[in-house]
Amino acid sequence: MISNIISMFQPAQVYKFDFSEAKRRCRILLIDDDENALPIKDLLDDGYNISQIQTVDSNNLKNCEEGTYDMIILDYNGVAPKSITPDDGFGIFTRIRSANPSQYIIAISGEAYQISKTEYFEKANDWINKPAPLTPTKEKIDKGIKLLFDLSTVLQGLKEILIKDGIPHKSADKIINHFLTKRVTNLEEAVDFTRRTAKVANLSTQITSLLRFVIRLGGA
Structure with missing residues (x-):
């Protein structure tokens, strides 16, 4: 295992991964105009550092482009006015990735067929189909946290x-x-x-x- 190889080269404490601490530190932003897209309250109660905005404005977009958030969960529909981008969530995705190619983005959609057919979803790090129950949502987020911090x-x-x-x-x-x-x-x-x-x-x-x-x- 990789963890065994790591211990051969570095002191164990250097690579000790504390998931609870990583979960607390990982700044997550949900961009979705649907208040019920994810079980936000349950996630907050479980210790996740997550917040939600329903519409992207210039200040929100700047924060996303500058890497303020470790993880962004982004809907592709109804989240951006045409003054920001004519392509709604697709345009936001492109703007963020152009400014910050390593940004971890989970795409979210209520349309299951879009998951496998849209370039948008293929370029995202992962995807969630909404409305999403707590357990599968946590599994997707936890996977991202481990990639970001471990x-x-x-x-x-x-x-x-x-x-x-x-x-x-x-x-x-x-x-x-x-x-x-x-x-x-x-x-x-x-x-x-x-x-x-x-x-x-x-x-x-x-x-x-x-x-x-x-x-x-x-x-x-």
Whole structure:
């Protein structure tokens, strides 16, 4: 397991992951004009740091673009006036990701068929179909919190995708060990090392996305 590899290189306390603390720290913004889209009160009672806005204005958008929130749950319909963007939630998504490519965004919709067919949902980190019960909502949010705050989860996911993409286990292990033992804070450097070690011309979108999370956590 990745956690066992980590303990070989760094003191255990450096990589000890406290989910309760991460849940408290993770700033979550729900952007949805439906007050009942998610069980907000239940999430707050359970210790999640979540707030909701129904319409995006220029100040809200600036905060989202500047990375004020660790996680954004975004509806695509009825959340933005045309003075902000003519493309409603799609436009907000594009604006946020253009300004902050590593922003973790969960798409939310009441239309199940949109989930698999819309480019918007494919570009999001995850999706929720509303109205969402508490348990599946927590599962989606918890998955994001672990990616945002737990290096071992990120590296485990990175190794699995490297191998799934056909990278030899030995090369995948070398890549993981590199990020365990060296502090890498530049995405271009991380991509270049991974590409050269894997001996591929280009990396998949999934690998690049996970490398952004490695950089966010600061590596070793």
